[in-house]
Amino acid sequence: MTPNIAAAKAALSHIQMDEKPATIRAKSRDFFWYSPILKARLDHLEADFVVNPASEAEVIEILRTCYAHDVPVTVRGAGTGNYGQAMPLAGGCLIHMARFNKVKEVHPGRVIAEPGCVIRDLDAFCKADSGQELRMMPSTAHQATIGGFVAGGSGGIGSVHWGALRDLGNIIRLRVVTMEEEPRVLEFRGEELHRVSHAYGTNGIITELEMPLAPAYDWVDMFVSFKDFRESMEYSEALANEAGILLKLVSLYEAPLAKEYFQRVKPHVEADDSLVGLMVAPHSMDGFETFTARWPGARIIYRSDNVTWDRHPGPVFEHGWNHTTLRALKFDKSLTYLQVRYSYPRHIELVEKVRAEFGAEVLQHLEVMKEGGKVMFAGLPIVRYTTDERLEEIVRLHEQMGCMIFNPHRYTLEEGGRQSTDRRQLEFKREADPKGLLNPGKMITWDEPDFDYSAIYAYKGMRPAP
Numbered sequence: 054m055t056p057n058i059a060a061a062k063a064a065l066s067h068i069q070m071d072e073k074p075a076t077i078r079a080k081s082r083d084f085f086w087y088s089p090i091l092k093a094r095l096d097h098l099e100a101d102f103v104v105n106p107a108s109e110a111e112v113i114e115i116l117r118t119c120y121a122h123d124v125p126v127t128v129r130g131a132g133t134g135n136y137g138q139a140m141p142l143a144g145g146c147l148i149h150m151a152r153f154n155k156v157k158e159v160h161p162g163r164v165i166a167e168p169g170c171v172i173r174d175l176d177a178f179c180k181a182d183s184g185q186e187l188r189m190m191p192s193t194a195h196q197a198t199i200g201g202f203v204a205g206g207s208g209g210i211g212s213v214h215w216g217a218l219r220d221l222g223n224i225i226r227l228r229v230v231t232m233e234e235e236p237r238v239l240e241f242r243g244e245e246l247h248r249v250s251h252a253y254g255t256n257g258i259i260t261e262l263e264m265p266l267a268p269a270y271d272w273v274d275m276f277v278s279f280k281d282f283r284e285s286m287e288y289s290e291a292l293a294n295e296a297g298i299l300l301k302l303v304s305l306y307e308a309p310l311a312k313e314y315f316q317r318v319k320p321h322v323e324a325d326d327s328l329v330g331l332m333v334a335p336h337s338m339d340g341f342e343t344f345t346a347r348w349p350g351a352r353i354i355y356r357s358d359n360v361t362w363d364r365h366p367g368p369v370f371e372h373g374w375n376h377t378t379l380r381a382l383k384f385d386k387s388l389t390y391l392q393v394r395y396s397y398p399r400h401i402e403l404v405e406k407v408r409a410e411f412g413a414e415v416l417q418h419l420e421v422m423k424e425g426g427k428v429m430f431a432g433l434p435i436v437r438y439t440t441d442e443r444l445e446e447i448v449r450l451h452e453q454m455g456c457m458i459f460n461p462h463r464y465t466l467e468e469g470g471r472q473s474t475d476r477r478q479l480e481f482k483r484e485a486d487p488k489g490l491l492n493p494g495k496m497i498t499w500d501e502p503d504f505d506y507s508a509i510y511a512y513k514g515m516r517p518a519p
């Protein structure tokens with residue numbers, strides 16, 4: 054199967070395209086460079102051409118044409134994903150969804166929108182329209198698209214209350230176009246959502262989403278410091294379990310992360326201060342302050358409803374989730390990170406085990422989430438990188454201690470997930486992408502069903518570095 058790039062490009066020339074090599078290169082990249090392992094493998098990759106559709110009809114036409122000419126297709130929202138998810142391993146056509154960005158309908162409890170909507174804009178639209186907001190968003194909400202979040206993200210601001218994106222009810226409906234001789238338009242709800250959500254665009258292109266909404270609030274940003282990290286974990290867990298206090302974010306940063314990497318927080322903390330960043334609903338502030346006063350080690354150092362700092366720190370959520378890694382990387386390029394699931398009921402015990410094992414080599418950054426109704430921690434620890442071998446060893450040691458790792462140093466769905474086949478995604482790919490042209494190389498079980506995960510997967514169709 055040899056792609057006929059020139060024929061596909063010529064046939065699509067009436068749809069808006071990017072011609073500048075620098076733009077094509079920029080749109081072929083995401084935040085893969087957070088990982089030294091991915092940086093070494095993916096840095097050279099580029100699409101052959103970039104199309105910017107503005108409607109479902111244009112998406113269908115692109116897919117029909119690329120199918121006819123055997124051209125691989127990778128779809129991109131804003132390219133803020135971290136694992137090369139939106140990078141075209143085999144080159145070909147890159148579909149940039151930025152123009153496909155209308156909010157279609159807002160109803161009590163739900164919004165219908167196109168996938169290229171920037172999450173912040175979609176959220177603002179819902180707030181202005183009816184005093185509602187998205188339940189959940191990544192810390193990249195100011196750049197990322199809602200389609201990219203559903204296809205590539207996992208959770209974020211809001212997950213302390215609502216759980217993960219994959220949890221039932223957090224996506225209502227997806228409309229998807231298939232990659233066939235004559236592309237079909239399908240709609241998924243309930244059980245079937247898992248076929249295409251978090252599938253990296255490997256088995257269909259999302260052209261419409263229906264997402265749940267919650268009442269909007271002017272959330273109060275807070276920073277609370279602790280001298281003892283364990284106490285900050287116990288405080289955060291107990292707070293998230295206070296059913297009457299409405300929270301949107303609880304992030305924990307082990308000392309000295311705040312002192313070293315949070316520029317505007319620095320003057321207000323010592324090197325031995327661990328920090329908790331929070332978003333609290335205004336009507337919950339009385340309850341929050343009463344709760345916090347019961348913890349002898351807790352010290353409120355910042356609140357956005359009464360700012361006493363000379364320099365505004367910016368949104369607290371832009372210190373959390375993967376923004377913590379970004380801030381650390383700005384200071385020290387030798388740092389990287391991991392994604393660790395510390396599940397209930399052993400979450401605090403597991404974090405303590407990891408801290409005892411690694412010390413300053415792995416500094417804890419935790420996000421409080423709900424999983425199955427229980428409070429637990431998603432860890433995005435800051436890791437001091439030395440060699441690939443040591444990084445792999447750190448992963449193995451975490452697993453031996455009983456932590457689940459979602460490896461951010463891998464570009465495939467399986468390795469970044471549970472290292473096993475997602476039957477629903479694979480079966481739908483067989484149906485919806487029979488030639489295997491959608492985001493090739495990202496679903497191992499499509500290419501190599503017997504892969505044993507003993508080493509990093511190396512996709513054979515990847516363009517070699519020049």
Ligand code: FAD
Pocket residue numbers: 083084127128129130131132133134135138139150168190191192193196197198199200201202203204205206207208209210252253254255257258259260374375376379492
């Ligand atoms: P892209 O990166 O463009 O795409 C992501 C994946 O979705 C790709 O595989 C792409 O092919 C696919 N895709 C995009 N659009 C479609 C479509 N219409 N149909 C089918 N597939 C599609 N993630 C979180 O979950 N939570 C966080 O809090 C978070 N914080 C982050 C902080 C930083 C600083 C960074 C760099 C990343 C963070 N991420 C986080 C990862 C990422 O920002 C989010 O997942 C974001 O929602 C991705 O949206 P995007 O538009 O940039 O998607």
